[in-house]
Amino acid sequence: MEAGAVGDDRDLDRIAAFTDGVMAVAITLLVLNIDVPRLPSGVDEAELRSELVDLLPSLGAYALSFALVGRYWVIHHRLFGTLRSFDGLLMALNLVFLALIALVPFSTELSDRYSEHPIAAAAFAATIGLAGLVHWLMAAHSLRSGHAHDRRRHVTEHAASTANLALTLVFFASIPLAFIDPLISQLMWTATIVVRLGR
Amino acid sequence: MEAGAVGDDRDLDRIAAFTDGVMAVAITLLVLNIDVPRLPSGVDEAELRSELVDLLPSLGAYALSFALVGRYWVIHHRLFGTLRSFDGLLMALNLVFLALIALVPFSTELSDRYSEHPIAAAAFAATIGLAGLVHWLMAAHSLRSGHAHDRRRHVTEHAASTANLALTLVFFASIPLAFIDPLISQLMWTATIVVRLGR
Amino acid sequence: MEAGAVGDDRDLDRIAAFTDGVMAVAITLLVLNIDVPRLPSGVDEAELRSELVDLLPSLGAYALSFALVGRYWVIHHRLFGTLRSFDGLLMALNLVFLALIALVPFSTELSDRYSEHPIAAAAFAATIGLAGLVHWLMAAHSLRSGHAHDRRRHVTEHAASTANLALTLVFFASIPLAFIDPLISQLMWTATIVVRLGR
Amino acid sequence: MEAGAVGDDRDLDRIAAFTDGVMAVAITLLVLNIDVPRLPSGVDEAELRSELVDLLPSLGAYALSFALVGRYWVIHHRLFGTLRSFDGLLMALNLVFLALIALVPFSTELSDRYSEHPIAAAAFAATIGLAGLVHWLMAAHSLRSGHAHDRRRHVTEHAASTANLALTLVFFASIPLAFIDPLISQLMWTATIVVRLGR
Numbered sequence: 118m119e120a121g122a123v124g125d126d127r128d129l130d131r132i133a134a135f136t137d138g139v140m141a142v143a144i145t146l147l148v149l150n151i152d153v154p155r156l157p158s159g160v161d162e163a164e165l166r167s168e169l170v171d172l173l174p175s176l177g178a179y180a181l182s183f184a185l186v187g188r189y190w191v192i193h194h195r196l197f198g199t200l201r202s203f204d205g206l207l208m209a210l211n212l213v214f215l216a217l218i219a220l221v222p223f224s225t226e227l228s229d230r231y232s233e234h235p236i237a238a239a240a241f242a243a244t245i246g247l248a249g250l251v252h253w254l255m256a257a258h259s260l261r262s263g264h265a266h267d268r269r270r271h272v273t274e275h276a277a278s279t280a281n282l283a284l285t286l287v288f289f290a291s292i293p294l295a296f297i298d299p300l301i302s303q304l305m306w307t308a309t310i311v312v313r314l315g316r
Numbered sequence: 317m318e319a320g321a322v323g324d325d326r327d328l329d330r331i332a333a334f335t336d337g338v339m340a341v342a343i344t345l346l347v348l349n350i351d352v353p354r355l356p357s358g359v360d361e362a363e364l365r366s367e368l369v370d371l372l373p374s375l376g377a378y379a380l381s382f383a384l385v386g387r388y389w390v391i392h393h394r395l396f397g398t399l400r401s402f403d404g405l406l407m408a409l410n411l412v413f414l415a416l417i418a419l420v421p422f423s424t425e426l427s428d429r430y431s432e433h434p435i436a437a438a439a440f441a442a443t444i445g446l447a448g449l450v451h452w453l454m455a456a457h458s459l460r461s462g463h464a465h466d467r468r469r470h471v472t473e474h475a476a477s478t479a480n481l482a483l484t485l486v487f488f489a490s491i492p493l494a495f496i497d498p499l500i501s502q503l504m505w506t507a508t509i510v511v512r513l514g515r
Numbered sequence: 516m517e518a519g520a521v522g523d524d525r526d527l528d529r530i531a532a533f534t535d536g537v538m539a540v541a542i543t544l545l546v547l548n549i550d551v552p553r554l555p556s557g558v559d560e561a562e563l564r565s566e567l568v569d570l571l572p573s574l575g576a577y578a579l580s581f582a583l584v585g586r587y588w589v590i591h592h593r594l595f596g597t598l599r600s601f602d603g604l605l606m607a608l609n610l611v612f613l614a615l616i617a618l619v620p621f622s623t624e625l626s627d628r629y630s631e632h633p634i635a636a637a638a639f640a641a642t643i644g645l646a647g648l649v650h651w652l653m654a655a656h657s658l659r660s661g662h663a664h665d666r667r668r669h670v671t672e673h674a675a676s677t678a679n680l681a682l683t684l685v686f687f688a689s690i691p692l693a694f695i696d697p698l699i700s701q702l703m704w705t706a707t708i709v710v711r712l713g714r
Numbered sequence: 715m716e717a718g719a720v721g722d723d724r725d726l727d728r729i730a731a732f733t734d735g736v737m738a739v740a741i742t743l744l745v746l747n748i749d750v751p752r753l754p755s756g757v758d759e760a761e762l763r764s765e766l767v768d769l770l771p772s773l774g775a776y777a778l779s780f781a782l783v784g785r786y787w788v789i790h791h792r793l794f795g796t797l798r799s800f801d802g803l804l805m806a807l808n809l810v811f812l813a814l815i816a817l818v819p820f821s822t823e824l825s826d827r828y829s830e831h832p833i834a835a836a837a838f839a840a841t842i843g844l845a846g847l848v849h850w851l852m853a854a855h856s857l858r859s860g861h862a863h864d865r866r867r868h869v870t871e872h873a874a875s876t877a878n879l880a881l882t883l884v885f886f887a888s889i890p891l892a893f894i895d896p897l898i899s900q901l902m903w904t905a906t907i908v909v910r911l912g913r
Binding site for chain 3: 725728729731732735736738739740743805809812813816817819820823824827828831832833834837
C-alpha cells in the first residue's frame with residue numbers, strides 16, 4: 118500500500134480479524150504463567166493446599182492482565198468500528214500496538230515472579246502504558262487523516278481525547294512510584310480495572 | 317461504549333470472533349497437558365509402552381475438558397445467535413466467562429496430576445461451574461435487558477432458564493463430594509458429557 | 516440445539532471460524548516440537564552445526580504433520596462449503612474431529628522422539644487415521660441427512676465416497692506394519708503427501 | 715478440489731481466515747523466546763536489573779521478527795485482496811508459506827540464542843528468505859493463471875514483479891555474509907524494517 122492510500126471495508130475486516138487473533142492468543146497465553154506445582158507423588162493434601170494458596174497472587178496477576186488486555190480489546194474494537202479507511206501509518210501503529218500486547222504474558226510473568234522488585238513492576242507498567250499511548254496515537258491519526266465515518270466521528274474524537282489518555286497516564290505515573298514500593302503501583306493498576314472495565 | 321448503549325450486528329460479529337479465538341486457543345492448549353515421556357535413548361519397547369499406558373488418564377482428562385469447553389462453545393454460540401444488541405455489562409460478563417475458559421488448561425493439568433487430591437478436583441469443578449454460572453448470568457441479563465431478537469426469544473429464554481443451570485449445579489455439587497472421594501466428582505463430570513454433548 | 520434441528524448460514528460461518536481457529540492453533544503448535552538446542556556458551560560452530568543436523572528429522576516430522584493437518588483443513592473446508600444446515604450429531608462429530616487434530620502436536624512429538632519404536636508410530640498413525648475416519652463420517656452423515664446444497668451435492672458425495680477413505684486406510688494399514696519396521700509406516704505417510712497434497 | 719478448479723469468494727474468505735489464524739498464532743508465540751529469568755528468591759534489585767538488561771537482545775530479536783511476520787501479513791493480505799479465484803497449486807503454495815511463517819519462532823530463538831554463530835544467522839535468513847520467495851511464487855502464479863480481479867491487476871503485477879523480490883534477495887544475500895560476521899546479517903535484516911515497514 119502506498120503511503121496515504123486507503124483500503125476498503127473488506128480490508129478493514131481482515132485487519133480487525135488479524136488483530137483479534139493476536140489479542141485472543143496473547144490473552145489466552147496468560148494462563149501459562151500459572152504453573153501447576155510439581156510435588157513428589159504421595160504428597161499430602163495439606164501441602165498441596167498450601168502450594169495452591171501460594172498461587173493466588175499469580176491468579177490475581179492473571180485476572181489483572183486478562184482485564185487489561187480485554188479492556189484494550191474493547192477500546193480497539195470500538196475505534197475500528199468508526200473507521201472507513203486506513204493507511205500505511207495506521208497499519209504500522211497497529212502492529213506496534215500488537216507487539217506490545219503480545220508482550221503482556223512476558224511482563225505479567227516478570228512482575229508476578231518478582232512482585233517485590235520495582236524494576237519488574239516498572240517493566241509491566243511500561244508495557245501497558247506504551248500500548249495505551251500507541252492506541253491513542255492511532256485514534257489521533259485516524260481523526261486527523263479523516264479515516265473516521267462522519268456519523269461515528271464523535272466516538273473517534275472521544276478515543277483521541279486527552280481524557281482517554283488517563284489509563285496510560287496512571288500506568289506511566291506508577292513507574293516512578295514502583296521505586297518507592299511496588300505495592301503502590303499494583304494498587305493503582307487494580308484501581309483502573311475496578312473503575313473502568315467494560316466501559 | 318457508554319453503559320446501556322447498544323452495539324450493532326458488526327460489533328456482535330467481532331465479539332463472537334474474539335470469543336471464538338480465545339476458546340479455540342484454550343481448547344487447543346489442553347494438549348500441552350499430555351507430556352511426551354522423556355526416556356533415555358535406547359529404551360526398550362515394553363518400557364515406552366508402559367509409559368504410554370500411564371498417559372491414558374491424562375488423555376481422558378484431555379477428552380473431558382475438550383468436551384466441556386466444546387459444550388460451552390456450543391451454548392455460547394447459540395446464545396449469541398439470539399442477540400441483536402449488547403451492552404457494557406454483557407461485554408464484562410463475556411470477558412469473565414473467557415477468563416474462566418482460558419483457565420481450563422491449568423485446572424485440567426492440576427486435577428489430572430493430582431487426581432487423588434480433593435482440593436485439585438474442587439479447583440477443576442469450581443472453574444467449570446463458575447464458567448457455567450457466568451454464562452447463565454449473560455443469558456439472564458440479555459433476556460431482561462431486551463437484547464434478544466423477538467423471533468429467537470424462546471432460545472434466550474431456554475438459555476436463561478433454571479433448567480439450564482443443571483450443568484453448573486452438578487459441578488458445584490461435585491465440590492463437597494470430592495472431599496469424600498475425588499473419583500465421585502470425576503464420575504459426575506463424565507456423566508454430564510455422556511448425557512448432554514452437542515445438545 | 517435439539518437433535519435434528521438445523522442451523523442457518525450465520526451459524527455455519529461461526530462453526531467454520533471456530534474450526535479454523537482450532538486447526539490454525541494446532542498446526543502452529545507443531546513448531547514447539549523442534550527444540551532449539553541448549554549448548555554451553557562458547558560452544559564452537561562445528562558442534563552447533565552438528566546439533567542442527569540432528570534436528571533435521573524433527574523438521575521432517577514438522578513438515579509431514581503440517582502437510583497432513585493442512586490437507587485435513589482443505590477437505591474440511593471443502594465439505595463445509597457444501598452444507599446449508601447442520602445438526603447436533605454433526606456438531607459432536609466436528610468436535611471429535613477437532614479433538615483428534617489438536618492431538619497431532621502430541622503425536623508428532625511422540626513419533627519423532629521415538630522414531631524407532633513401533634508403538635509411537637502406531638499412535639501417530641491412529642491419530643491421523645481416526646481424524647480421517649471421523650471426517651468421512653461427517654461427510655456421510657451430511658449426505659444422508661440432507662444437509663448438502665443440491666447444486667454442490669456431488670462434492671459432498673465425493674467426500675463421503677469410499678474412495679475418500681483411502682488416506683484413512685493407508686494410515687490404519689501402517690499400524691500393523693509399524694511393528695515390522697516403523698520406517699515402512701513413515702514411508703507410507705510421506706507417500707500420501709507426495710501423491711495428494713492440495714487436491 | 716480438482717487441479718485447475720476455482721473457488722469462490724466465500725472460499726477465499728475462509729482461506730484468508732485460516733492464514734490469518736496461523737500468522738496470528740506464530741507472531742504471538744514469538745514472545746515465548748523471551749524467558750523470564752529464574753533467580754533465587756531474595757535476589758537483590760541490581761542483579762535482577764542486570765539480568766533484564768541481558769534480555770534486551772532477545773527483545774530486539776522479538777521486535778525484528780514481529781515486524782517481519784507483520785510485514786508478510788501485510789503483503790499477503792494485499793495479494794489476497796486482488797484474487798477472485800484460486801486453485802490447488804495456490805493452496806499448496808499458501809500452506810508452504812504458512813509452514814515457513816510458523817517456523818519463525820524457532821528460527822528467532824535459534825538466531826537469538828546463538829547470535830554469534832553464522833549457522834544460526836543463516837538458518838534465520840533462510841526461513842525469512844524462503845517465505846518471501848514462496849509468496850512471490852504465489853503472486854506470479856496468480857497473475858499467470860488469471861486469478862486476479864482485472865481492476866486490481868496492477869497490485870498483483872506489483873506483487874509479482876522482480877522489484878518485490880528485493881526483501882527476499884537481501885535475506886538470501888545475508889546468508890554467505892553471516893559466515894564473515896553474523897552482525898553484518900543482523901544489520902541487513904534491521905535495515906529492511908527501517909526502510910520498508912507498513913508499505
